[in-house]
Amino acid sequence: MNLEGQVVLITGASRGIGEACAHAFARRGARLILTSRNATNAERVCRAVAPAPAVALGADLSRPGQAAGLAGRALACYGGVDVLVNNAGVGLYLPCWEAESALIREMVEVNFFAPLELIRNLVPHMQRNGSGVIVNVSSVAGKVALPWLTIYSATKAALNFLSDGLRMELQGTGVRVVTVCPGYVSTGFPQHILGGRIPYAVAARQRFTITAERCANAVVEGVRKGKRTVVTPPSAWLFVAAARLLPGPVHAIMARMRAADAH
Template sequence: MSKVVFITGGSSGIGKAIGDFLSERGFIVYGTSRNPSKKPSTSNFPLVALDVTLPETITAAVSEVIKKEGRIDVLVNNAGVGITGPIEETPTKEIEHAFNTNFFGPILVMKAVLPHMRNQGGGKILNITSIAGYMGLPYRGIYSATKAALEITTEAFRMETKQFGIQMTNIAPGDFATNIVAGRYHAPVLEGSPYKDAYGKTLAMMNEHVAIGEDPTKMAKVVLEIIEAPRPRIHYKVGAPLQKFSIVLKRVLPDKLYERMLLNHYKLK
Protein backbone atom coordinates (compact mmCIF):
# COMPACT_ATOMS: atom_id res chain seq x y z
CA MET A 1 0.00 0.00 0.00
CA SER A 2 1.38 3.38 -1.00
CA LYS A 3 2.20 5.71 1.88
CA VAL A 4 0.21 8.94 2.19
CA VAL A 5 2.44 12.01 2.55
CA PHE A 6 1.14 15.40 3.69
CA ILE A 7 3.41 18.36 2.93
CA THR A 8 2.73 21.88 4.19
CA GLY A 9 3.94 24.63 1.88
CA GLY A 10 3.88 22.32 -1.12
CA SER A 11 3.26 24.79 -3.93
CA SER A 12 6.84 25.91 -4.53
CA GLY A 13 10.47 25.59 -3.51
CA ILE A 14 11.57 22.73 -1.27
CA GLY A 15 8.01 21.57 -0.58
CA LYS A 16 7.16 21.23 -4.27
CA ALA A 17 10.46 19.47 -4.98
CA ILE A 18 9.75 16.95 -2.23
CA GLY A 19 6.19 16.38 -3.43
CA ASP A 20 7.15 15.90 -7.07
CA PHE A 21 10.02 13.57 -6.15
CA LEU A 22 7.86 11.35 -3.92
CA SER A 23 4.92 11.33 -6.36
CA GLU A 24 7.18 10.04 -9.10
CA ARG A 25 8.13 7.17 -6.79
CA GLY A 26 4.61 6.00 -6.08
CA PHE A 27 3.72 7.86 -2.90
CA ILE A 28 0.28 9.43 -2.50
CA VAL A 29 1.13 13.08 -1.92
CA TYR A 30 -0.98 16.02 -0.79
CA GLY A 31 0.58 19.46 -0.61
CA THR A 32 -0.86 22.58 0.93
CA SER A 33 -1.05 26.22 -0.05
CA ARG A 34 -2.83 29.22 1.38
CA ASN A 35 -4.50 29.81 -1.99
CA PRO A 36 -4.35 26.68 -4.19
CA SER A 37 -6.57 28.25 -6.86
CA LYS A 38 -3.93 30.92 -7.48
CA LYS A 39 -1.13 28.41 -8.02
CA PRO A 40 -0.39 27.03 -11.50
CA SER A 41 -1.03 23.29 -11.76
CA THR A 42 2.58 22.31 -12.43
CA SER A 43 2.84 19.76 -9.62
CA ASN A 44 2.37 16.01 -9.80
CA PHE A 45 0.15 16.10 -6.72
CA PRO A 46 -2.95 17.99 -5.51
CA LEU A 47 -2.89 21.03 -3.24
CA VAL A 48 -5.35 21.60 -0.42
CA ALA A 49 -6.01 24.93 1.25
CA LEU A 50 -4.13 25.46 4.50
CA ASP A 51 -2.68 28.46 6.30
CA VAL A 52 -0.54 27.35 9.25
CA THR A 53 -1.50 30.54 11.14
CA LEU A 54 -5.23 29.70 10.93
CA PRO A 55 -6.14 26.62 13.03
CA GLU A 56 -9.50 26.08 11.31
CA THR A 57 -7.80 25.63 7.92
CA ILE A 58 -5.40 23.07 9.41
CA THR A 59 -8.29 21.02 10.80
CA ALA A 60 -10.15 21.21 7.48
CA ALA A 61 -7.12 20.20 5.39
CA VAL A 62 -6.19 17.23 7.59
CA SER A 63 -9.84 16.10 7.65
CA GLU A 64 -10.01 16.31 3.85
CA VAL A 65 -6.99 14.04 3.41
CA ILE A 66 -8.17 11.58 6.06
CA LYS A 67 -11.61 11.43 4.41
CA LYS A 68 -10.05 10.66 1.01
CA GLU A 69 -7.23 8.33 2.06
CA GLY A 70 -8.11 7.11 5.56
CA ARG A 71 -4.63 7.83 6.92
CA ILE A 72 -1.58 10.10 6.90
CA ASP A 73 1.66 8.15 7.10
CA VAL A 74 4.16 11.00 6.76
CA LEU A 75 3.86 14.68 7.68
CA VAL A 76 6.46 17.04 6.24
CA ASN A 77 6.22 20.33 8.12
CA ASN A 78 7.75 22.55 5.46
CA ALA A 79 5.70 25.77 5.38
CA GLY A 80 7.72 28.72 6.58
CA VAL A 81 8.56 32.35 6.04
CA GLY A 82 11.86 34.19 5.88
CA ILE A 83 12.53 37.39 7.77
CA THR A 84 15.55 39.69 7.82
CA GLY A 85 16.45 42.96 9.47
CA PRO A 86 18.03 44.59 12.49
CA ILE A 87 16.06 43.25 15.44
CA GLU A 88 15.73 46.77 16.84
CA GLU A 89 14.07 47.98 13.64
CA THR A 90 11.96 44.91 12.82
CA PRO A 91 8.24 45.55 13.52
CA THR A 92 6.91 43.44 16.37
CA LYS A 93 3.97 42.28 14.23
CA GLU A 94 6.44 40.83 11.70
CA ILE A 95 8.36 39.04 14.46
CA GLU A 96 5.09 37.56 15.72
CA HIS A 97 4.10 36.52 12.19
CA ALA A 98 7.42 34.74 11.73
CA PHE A 99 6.97 32.79 14.96
CA ASN A 100 3.33 32.02 14.14
CA THR A 101 4.36 30.62 10.75
CA ASN A 102 7.66 28.89 11.54
CA PHE A 103 7.05 27.65 15.08
CA PHE A 104 3.45 27.74 16.31
CA GLY A 105 2.10 26.73 12.88
CA PRO A 106 4.06 23.45 12.67
CA ILE A 107 3.02 22.61 16.23
CA LEU A 108 -0.64 23.13 15.32
CA VAL A 109 -0.26 20.88 12.27
CA MET A 110 1.39 18.17 14.39
CA LYS A 111 -1.43 18.40 16.93
CA ALA A 112 -3.97 17.91 14.16
CA VAL A 113 -2.19 14.92 12.61
CA LEU A 114 -1.02 13.08 15.75
CA PRO A 115 -4.41 11.62 16.81
CA HIS A 116 -4.77 10.00 13.38
CA MET A 117 -1.24 8.60 13.46
CA ARG A 118 -1.82 7.27 16.96
CA ASN A 119 -5.06 5.56 15.86
CA GLN A 120 -3.35 3.94 12.87
CA GLY A 121 -0.45 2.74 15.03
CA GLY A 122 2.37 4.99 13.86
CA GLY A 123 3.71 7.51 11.40
CA LYS A 124 6.61 9.82 10.70
CA ILE A 125 6.84 13.58 11.19
CA LEU A 126 9.64 15.50 9.48
CA ASN A 127 10.12 19.10 10.56
CA ILE A 128 12.04 21.32 8.15
CA THR A 129 14.15 23.66 10.27
CA SER A 130 17.36 25.38 9.10
CA ILE A 131 21.10 25.37 9.57
CA ALA A 132 20.50 29.01 10.55
CA GLY A 133 18.68 27.64 13.61
CA TYR A 134 21.96 26.38 15.05
CA MET A 135 23.44 29.87 15.41
CA GLY A 136 22.39 33.49 15.86
CA LEU A 137 23.07 35.12 12.49
CA PRO A 138 23.33 38.93 12.19
CA TYR A 139 20.23 40.48 10.62
CA ARG A 140 18.61 37.05 10.52
CA GLY A 141 18.26 36.62 14.27
CA ILE A 142 14.48 36.25 14.34
CA TYR A 143 14.53 33.62 11.60
CA SER A 144 17.30 31.75 13.44
CA ALA A 145 15.25 31.89 16.63
CA THR A 146 12.08 30.48 15.03
CA LYS A 147 13.95 27.54 13.54
CA ALA A 148 15.95 26.89 16.71
CA ALA A 149 12.70 26.79 18.69
CA LEU A 150 11.22 24.18 16.34
CA GLU A 151 14.43 22.13 16.40
CA ILE A 152 14.51 21.93 20.20
CA THR A 153 10.76 21.37 20.53
CA THR A 154 11.01 18.42 18.15
CA GLU A 155 13.68 16.83 20.37
CA ALA A 156 11.22 16.84 23.27
CA PHE A 157 8.12 16.04 21.23
CA ARG A 158 9.66 12.94 19.64
CA MET A 159 10.32 11.44 23.10
CA GLU A 160 6.71 12.10 24.14
CA THR A 161 5.26 10.41 21.03
CA LYS A 162 7.71 7.54 20.66
CA GLN A 163 5.46 5.30 22.77
CA PHE A 164 2.81 5.52 20.02
CA GLY A 165 5.09 4.31 17.24
CA ILE A 166 5.49 7.83 15.89
CA GLN A 167 8.95 8.93 14.76
CA MET A 168 9.88 12.61 14.57
CA THR A 169 12.99 14.10 13.08
CA ASN A 170 14.45 17.45 12.04
CA ILE A 171 15.89 18.30 8.64
CA ALA A 172 17.99 21.47 8.65
CA PRO A 173 18.67 22.80 5.15
CA GLY A 174 21.26 25.39 4.25
CA ASP A 175 20.82 27.72 1.27
CA PHE A 176 18.78 26.26 -1.56
CA ALA A 177 17.88 27.79 -4.91
CA THR A 178 14.21 28.59 -4.24
CA ASN A 179 11.90 31.59 -4.35
CA ILE A 180 12.17 32.19 -0.59
CA VAL A 181 13.63 35.67 -1.16
CA ALA A 182 10.44 36.79 -2.94
CA GLY A 183 8.30 35.82 0.04
CA ARG A 184 10.71 36.88 2.76
CA TYR A 185 9.95 39.91 4.90
CA HIS A 186 12.80 42.38 4.66
CA ALA A 187 12.90 45.17 7.18
CA PRO A 188 13.64 48.19 4.98
CA VAL A 189 17.17 49.56 4.75
CA LEU A 190 16.39 52.95 6.27
CA GLU A 191 18.17 56.17 5.42
CA GLY A 192 19.71 57.55 8.57
CA SER A 193 19.60 54.20 10.33
CA PRO A 194 22.72 53.25 12.32
CA TYR A 195 22.40 49.81 10.71
CA LYS A 196 22.06 51.06 7.11
CA ASP A 197 25.47 50.11 5.70
CA ALA A 198 26.00 46.87 7.61
CA TYR A 199 22.45 45.57 7.06
CA GLY A 200 22.46 46.56 3.39
CA LYS A 201 25.67 44.62 2.72
CA THR A 202 24.51 41.59 4.71
CA LEU A 203 21.12 41.52 2.97
CA ALA A 204 22.76 41.54 -0.47
CA MET A 205 25.03 38.67 0.61
CA MET A 206 22.09 36.60 1.94
CA ASN A 207 20.14 37.02 -1.29
CA GLU A 208 23.17 36.03 -3.33
CA HIS A 209 23.65 32.86 -1.29
CA VAL A 210 20.06 31.77 -2.00
CA ALA A 211 20.39 32.54 -5.72
CA ILE A 212 23.39 30.20 -6.03
CA GLY A 213 22.07 27.65 -3.53
CA GLU A 214 21.74 23.90 -3.82
CA ASP A 215 19.17 22.02 -5.90
CA PRO A 216 16.00 21.39 -3.77
CA THR A 217 15.92 17.82 -5.10
CA LYS A 218 18.78 17.15 -2.68
CA MET A 219 16.32 17.77 0.17
CA ALA A 220 13.76 15.48 -1.45
CA LYS A 221 16.28 12.63 -1.55
CA VAL A 222 16.95 13.02 2.18
CA VAL A 223 13.21 12.98 2.88
CA LEU A 224 12.92 9.68 0.99
CA GLU A 225 15.87 8.31 2.95
CA ILE A 226 14.14 9.20 6.23
CA ILE A 227 10.82 7.70 5.14
CA GLU A 228 12.53 4.44 4.27
CA ALA A 229 14.74 4.35 7.38
CA PRO A 230 13.46 2.03 10.14
CA ARG A 231 15.02 4.25 12.81
CA PRO A 232 15.68 7.78 11.51
CA ARG A 233 18.21 10.01 13.21
CA ILE A 234 17.05 12.95 15.30
CA HIS A 235 18.88 15.55 13.21
CA TYR A 236 19.73 15.78 9.52
CA LYS A 237 21.70 18.65 7.99
CA VAL A 238 21.50 19.20 4.24
CA GLY A 239 23.54 21.82 2.42
CA ALA A 240 26.94 22.92 1.27
CA PRO A 241 29.85 21.34 3.21
CA LEU A 242 30.95 24.68 4.66
CA GLN A 243 27.45 25.41 5.97
CA LYS A 244 27.24 22.03 7.68
CA PHE A 245 30.77 22.42 9.03
CA SER A 246 29.77 25.75 10.61
CA ILE A 247 27.62 23.77 13.06
CA VAL A 248 30.63 21.71 14.09
CA LEU A 249 32.69 24.87 14.57
CA LYS A 250 29.95 26.37 16.73
CA ARG A 251 30.20 23.32 18.97
CA VAL A 252 33.98 23.28 19.37
CA LEU A 253 35.15 26.89 19.14
CA PRO A 254 35.09 29.38 22.02
CA ASP A 255 32.02 31.62 21.74
CA LYS A 256 33.88 34.83 20.98
CA LEU A 257 36.08 33.20 18.37
CA TYR A 258 33.03 31.82 16.61
CA GLU A 259 31.38 35.24 16.79
CA ARG A 260 34.48 36.78 15.23
CA MET A 261 34.32 34.20 12.45
CA LEU A 262 30.73 35.19 11.65
CA LEU A 263 31.58 38.90 11.75
CA ASN A 264 34.41 38.31 9.30
CA HIS A 265 32.21 36.21 7.04
CA TYR A 266 29.60 38.97 6.80
CA LYS A 267 32.29 41.65 6.64
CA LEU A 268 30.99 43.33 9.79
CA LYS A 269 33.05 45.14 12.40
Protein backbone atom coordinates in the same frame (compact mmCIF):
# COMPACT_ATOMS: atom_id res chain seq x y z
CA MET B 1 9.76 2.74 5.38
CA ASN B 2 8.17 1.78 2.07
CA LEU B 3 6.41 4.88 0.75
CA GLU B 4 4.25 3.03 -1.81
CA GLY B 5 0.62 4.07 -1.18
CA GLN B 6 1.50 6.13 1.92
CA VAL B 7 -0.42 9.40 2.34
CA VAL B 8 2.01 12.33 2.54
CA LEU B 9 0.81 15.82 3.52
CA ILE B 10 3.28 18.55 2.46
CA THR B 11 2.76 22.18 3.48
CA GLY B 12 4.28 24.89 1.31
CA ALA B 13 4.17 22.56 -1.70
CA SER B 14 3.53 25.23 -4.35
CA ARG B 15 7.23 25.88 -5.05
CA GLY B 16 10.80 25.41 -3.81
CA ILE B 17 11.65 22.57 -1.44
CA GLY B 18 7.98 21.61 -0.93
CA GLU B 19 7.35 21.27 -4.67
CA ALA B 20 10.54 19.20 -5.07
CA CYS B 21 9.42 17.00 -2.13
CA ALA B 22 6.08 16.43 -3.90
CA HIS B 23 7.92 15.06 -6.95
CA ALA B 24 10.33 12.99 -4.83
CA PHE B 25 7.54 11.37 -2.77
CA ALA B 26 5.44 10.83 -5.93
CA ARG B 27 8.34 8.94 -7.53
CA ARG B 28 8.26 6.58 -4.51
CA GLY B 29 4.57 5.83 -5.07
CA ALA B 30 3.10 8.04 -2.33
CA ARG B 31 -0.38 9.60 -2.42
CA LEU B 32 -0.09 13.34 -1.88
CA ILE B 33 -1.92 16.17 -0.17
CA LEU B 34 -0.27 19.44 -1.22
CA THR B 35 -0.96 22.76 0.43
CA SER B 36 -0.26 26.44 -0.11
CA ARG B 37 -2.05 29.65 0.86
CA ASN B 38 -4.01 29.58 -2.37
CA ALA B 39 -5.02 26.06 -3.49
CA THR B 40 -4.55 27.11 -7.13
CA ASN B 41 -0.76 27.20 -6.66
CA ALA B 42 -0.72 23.69 -5.17
CA GLU B 43 -3.07 22.46 -7.91
CA ARG B 44 -0.39 23.26 -10.50
CA VAL B 45 2.00 20.91 -8.67
CA CYS B 46 -0.74 18.24 -8.39
CA ARG B 47 -0.99 18.28 -12.20
CA ALA B 48 2.80 18.14 -12.53
CA VAL B 49 3.16 14.98 -10.38
CA ALA B 50 0.43 13.09 -12.31
CA PRO B 51 -0.27 10.19 -12.56
CA ALA B 52 0.53 10.13 -8.82
CA PRO B 53 -2.68 10.70 -6.82
CA ALA B 54 -2.58 14.26 -5.43
CA VAL B 55 -5.07 16.63 -3.81
CA ALA B 56 -4.54 20.39 -3.35
CA LEU B 57 -5.73 22.23 -0.24
CA GLY B 58 -5.48 25.93 0.55
CA ALA B 59 -4.70 27.30 4.02
CA ASP B 60 -3.01 30.50 5.12
CA LEU B 61 -0.87 29.14 7.96
CA SER B 62 -0.12 32.63 9.27
CA ARG B 63 -3.72 32.76 10.49
CA PRO B 64 -4.39 31.04 13.84
CA GLY B 65 -6.89 28.18 13.49
CA GLN B 66 -6.10 27.47 9.82
CA ALA B 67 -3.65 24.64 10.59
CA ALA B 68 -6.18 22.73 12.72
CA GLY B 69 -8.80 23.12 9.96
CA LEU B 70 -6.26 21.95 7.38
CA ALA B 71 -5.52 18.81 9.43
CA GLY B 72 -9.24 17.92 9.47
CA ARG B 73 -9.61 18.43 5.73
CA ALA B 74 -6.41 16.44 5.06
CA LEU B 75 -7.62 13.47 7.13
CA ALA B 76 -10.83 13.44 5.07
CA CYS B 77 -8.96 13.23 1.72
CA TYR B 78 -7.78 9.59 1.94
CA GLY B 79 -8.94 8.62 5.44
CA GLY B 80 -5.60 9.28 7.16
CA VAL B 81 -2.16 10.89 6.94
CA ASP B 82 0.95 8.69 7.22
CA VAL B 83 3.65 11.34 6.73
CA LEU B 84 3.37 15.03 7.66
CA VAL B 85 6.01 17.28 6.09
CA ASN B 86 5.93 20.62 7.91
CA ASN B 87 7.72 22.57 5.18
CA ALA B 88 5.97 25.96 4.74
CA GLY B 89 8.18 28.73 6.11
CA VAL B 90 9.07 32.38 5.73
CA GLY B 91 12.09 34.53 6.60
CA LEU B 92 12.69 38.02 7.93
CA TYR B 93 16.05 39.73 7.36
CA LEU B 94 15.58 42.53 9.89
CA PRO B 95 17.18 43.14 13.31
CA CYS B 96 14.86 42.31 16.25
CA TRP B 97 14.28 45.97 17.12
CA GLU B 98 13.47 47.04 13.54
CA ALA B 99 11.03 44.29 12.63
CA GLU B 100 7.39 45.16 13.23
CA SER B 101 5.83 42.93 15.81
CA ALA B 102 2.99 41.98 13.41
CA LEU B 103 5.57 40.59 10.95
CA ILE B 104 7.38 38.72 13.73
CA ARG B 105 4.09 37.16 14.83
CA GLU B 106 3.26 36.20 11.24
CA MET B 107 6.60 34.41 10.89
CA VAL B 108 6.26 32.63 14.23
CA GLU B 109 2.76 31.47 13.23
CA VAL B 110 3.96 29.98 9.93
CA ASN B 111 7.32 28.60 11.13
CA PHE B 112 6.35 27.29 14.58
CA PHE B 113 2.70 27.42 15.65
CA ALA B 114 1.29 25.98 12.39
CA PRO B 115 3.63 22.94 12.46
CA LEU B 116 2.79 22.45 16.14
CA GLU B 117 -0.98 22.62 15.45
CA LEU B 118 -0.70 20.12 12.58
CA ILE B 119 1.27 17.82 14.89
CA ARG B 120 -1.29 18.23 17.69
CA ASN B 121 -4.12 17.30 15.32
CA LEU B 122 -2.46 14.45 13.39
CA VAL B 123 -0.34 12.64 16.00
CA PRO B 124 -3.36 11.12 17.82
CA HIS B 125 -4.43 9.46 14.53
CA MET B 126 -0.88 8.22 13.88
CA GLN B 127 -0.63 6.88 17.45
CA ARG B 128 -3.87 4.93 16.99
CA ASN B 129 -2.43 3.41 13.78
CA GLY B 130 0.84 2.62 15.53
CA SER B 131 2.81 4.29 12.70
CA GLY B 132 3.53 7.63 11.09
CA VAL B 133 6.31 10.13 10.43
CA ILE B 134 6.51 13.82 11.30
CA VAL B 135 9.06 15.72 9.20
CA ASN B 136 9.90 19.20 10.41
CA VAL B 137 11.78 21.24 7.81
CA SER B 138 13.94 23.45 9.97
CA SER B 139 17.28 24.96 8.94
CA VAL B 140 20.96 25.09 9.79
CA ALA B 141 19.83 28.48 11.18
CA GLY B 142 18.03 26.46 13.87
CA LYS B 143 21.35 25.00 14.97
CA VAL B 144 23.47 28.16 14.68
CA ALA B 145 21.90 31.62 15.16
CA LEU B 146 22.50 33.71 12.02
CA PRO B 147 22.60 37.42 12.93
CA TRP B 148 21.00 38.50 9.63
CA LEU B 149 18.11 36.12 10.37
CA THR B 150 17.96 36.27 14.15
CA ILE B 151 14.23 35.86 14.74
CA TYR B 152 13.94 33.31 11.92
CA SER B 153 16.78 31.36 13.58
CA ALA B 154 14.84 31.47 16.85
CA THR B 155 11.73 29.99 15.18
CA LYS B 156 13.80 27.19 13.67
CA ALA B 157 15.62 26.50 16.97
CA ALA B 158 12.19 26.23 18.61
CA LEU B 159 11.14 23.77 15.88
CA ASN B 160 14.30 21.71 16.53
CA PHE B 161 13.55 21.51 20.25
CA LEU B 162 9.93 20.62 19.50
CA SER B 163 11.16 17.79 17.25
CA ASP B 164 13.59 16.46 19.87
CA GLY B 165 11.04 16.51 22.69
CA LEU B 166 8.28 15.08 20.50
CA ARG B 167 10.55 12.21 19.40
CA MET B 168 11.11 11.28 23.02
CA GLU B 169 7.39 11.66 23.85
CA LEU B 170 6.54 9.29 20.98
CA GLN B 171 9.18 6.67 21.81
CA GLY B 172 7.66 3.18 21.44
CA THR B 173 4.48 4.37 19.67
CA GLY B 174 5.65 3.65 16.13
CA VAL B 175 5.48 7.36 15.24
CA ARG B 176 8.85 8.84 14.22
CA VAL B 177 10.15 12.41 13.98
CA VAL B 178 12.69 13.60 11.40
CA THR B 179 14.31 17.03 11.67
CA VAL B 180 15.59 18.42 8.37
CA CYS B 181 18.19 21.19 8.50
CA PRO B 182 19.08 22.48 5.04
CA GLY B 183 21.87 24.95 4.46
CA TYR B 184 21.33 27.31 1.49
CA VAL B 185 18.91 25.87 -1.06
CA SER B 186 18.35 27.51 -4.43
CA THR B 187 14.66 28.53 -4.20
CA GLY B 188 12.62 31.74 -4.24
CA PHE B 189 12.90 31.94 -0.44
CA PRO B 190 14.91 35.24 -0.42
CA GLN B 191 12.27 36.84 -2.68
CA HIS B 192 9.38 35.78 -0.42
CA ILE B 193 10.71 37.11 2.90
CA LEU B 194 8.49 39.28 5.05
CA GLY B 195 11.03 42.11 5.33
CA GLY B 196 14.65 43.27 5.07
CA ARG B 197 17.19 41.91 2.59
CA ILE B 198 20.01 39.40 2.54
CA PRO B 199 23.37 41.12 3.32
CA TYR B 200 25.69 41.31 0.32
CA ALA B 201 28.53 39.61 2.23
CA VAL B 202 26.22 36.66 2.93
CA ALA B 203 24.82 36.40 -0.60
CA ALA B 204 28.34 36.43 -2.03
CA ARG B 205 29.35 33.44 0.12
CA GLN B 206 26.53 31.10 -0.86
CA ARG B 207 28.83 28.81 -2.79
CA PHE B 208 27.58 25.68 -1.01
CA THR B 209 24.01 26.21 -2.25
CA ILE B 210 22.22 22.99 -3.19
CA THR B 211 19.20 22.45 -5.44
CA ALA B 212 15.68 21.96 -4.09
CA GLU B 213 15.71 18.51 -5.74
CA ARG B 214 18.81 17.46 -3.79
CA CYS B 215 17.23 18.73 -0.57
CA ALA B 216 13.99 16.85 -1.33
CA ASN B 217 15.86 13.62 -2.02
CA ALA B 218 17.58 13.98 1.36
CA VAL B 219 14.15 14.46 2.99
CA VAL B 220 12.75 11.31 1.35
CA GLU B 221 15.84 9.26 2.22
CA GLY B 222 15.60 10.52 5.81
CA VAL B 223 12.00 9.28 6.00
CA ARG B 224 12.76 5.95 4.30
CA LYS B 225 15.81 5.20 6.44
CA GLY B 226 14.29 6.36 9.73
CA LYS B 227 16.83 9.13 10.37
CA ARG B 228 16.50 11.51 13.31
CA THR B 229 18.24 14.49 11.72
CA VAL B 230 19.02 15.27 8.09
CA VAL B 231 21.56 18.06 7.53
CA THR B 232 21.87 18.83 3.83
CA PRO B 233 24.44 19.27 2.39
CA PRO B 234 26.23 17.09 4.99
CA SER B 235 29.20 19.51 4.86
CA ALA B 236 27.00 22.00 6.80
CA TRP B 237 27.77 19.86 9.88
CA LEU B 238 31.27 21.40 9.76
CA PHE B 239 29.78 24.87 10.24
CA VAL B 240 27.55 23.60 13.08
CA ALA B 241 30.51 21.89 14.77
CA ALA B 242 32.73 24.98 14.38
CA ALA B 243 30.05 27.21 15.95
CA ARG B 244 29.66 24.79 18.88
CA LEU B 245 33.38 24.30 19.49
CA LEU B 246 34.49 27.90 18.82
CA PRO B 247 31.40 30.10 19.33
CA GLY B 248 33.44 33.27 20.01
CA PRO B 249 35.39 33.41 16.73
CA VAL B 250 32.51 32.06 14.59
CA HIS B 251 30.03 34.55 16.05
CA ALA B 252 32.55 37.38 15.56
CA ILE B 253 32.95 36.52 11.86
CA MET B 254 29.18 36.42 11.33
CA ALA B 255 28.66 39.70 13.19
CA ARG B 256 31.27 41.33 10.90
CA MET B 257 29.53 39.96 7.80
CA ARG B 258 26.25 41.50 8.94
CA ALA B 259 27.81 44.80 10.02
CA ALA B 260 29.71 45.20 6.71
CA ASP B 261 26.37 45.56 4.98
CA ALA B 262 24.68 47.63 7.66
CA HIS B 263 26.96 50.69 7.14
